[in-house]
Amino acid sequence: MGNVEQTYSVLVNETSCEVTCDPETPLLWVLRDSLGLIGTRFGCGAGTCGACTVHLDGIPVHSCDTPMWSVGTKRVTTIEGMSLGDEPHPVQKELIDCQAGQCGYCLSGIIMRAAPLVDAARAGGAMLDRESVCTALDGNLCRCGVHNRIIDAVVKASNP
Numbered sequence: 001m002g003n004v005e006q007t008y009s010v011l012v013n014e015t016s017c018e019v020t021c022d023p024e025t026p027l028l029w030v031l032r033d034s035l036g037l038i039g040t041r042f043g044c045g046a047g048t049c050g051a052c053t054v055h056l057d058g059i060p061v062h063s064c065d066t067p068m069w070s071v072g073t074k075r076v077t078t079i080e081g082m083s084l085g086d087e088p089h090p091v092q093k094e095l096i097d098c099q100a101g102q103c104g105y106c107l108s109g110i111i112m113r114a115a116p117l118v119d120a121a122r123a124g125g126a127m128l129d130r131e132s133v134c135t136a137l138d139g140n141l142c143r144c145g146v147h148n149r150i151i152d153a154v155v156k157a158s159n160p
């Protein structure tokens with residue numbers, strides 16, 4: 001038997017949203033099914049592929065294993081909230097400029113994982129090295145096998 005449904009007020013991409021669901025419902029399903037934010041992908045559903053990565057208060061998390069009861073007042077950011085007005089985030093821009101993706105299924109998770117690292121590097125005035133990008137993206141799988149192009153694009157994006 002499921003838990004009693006609860007109503008949650010959540011801040012998603014700077015917009016306040018109200019959703020009613022079982023407290024154990026993964027954030028991923030609320031984003032995709034209740035809020036229509038389908039840029040966040042379902043891959044494994046078990047916290048091992050990175051496809052569903054979003055930010056809670058700026059920190060990357062797997063939305064597939066983040067139950068709604070644990071979100072609280074944290075700010076949720078999805079891939080739909082990553083561009084700066086009309087400007088893509090630097091990671092998005094380099095992935096496009098380098099034509100790094102293939103099918104693109106993994107890319108929203110990769111962008112969400114890489115963006116905080118790239119933002120910190122740009123703010124500090126120092127480019128990321130390949131090794132640190134590889135380590136950061138170790139948990140993000142790409143079934144098309146274009147990791148090398150993706151990693152190169154992320155390194156480039158960190159160039160302040």
Ligand code: FES
Nearest residue numbers: 043044045050064
């Ligand atoms: S779908 Fe969440 S980590 Fe794979």
Ligand code: FES
Nearest residue numbers: 102104142143144
């Ligand atoms: S580009 Fe297809 S899964 Fe990564």
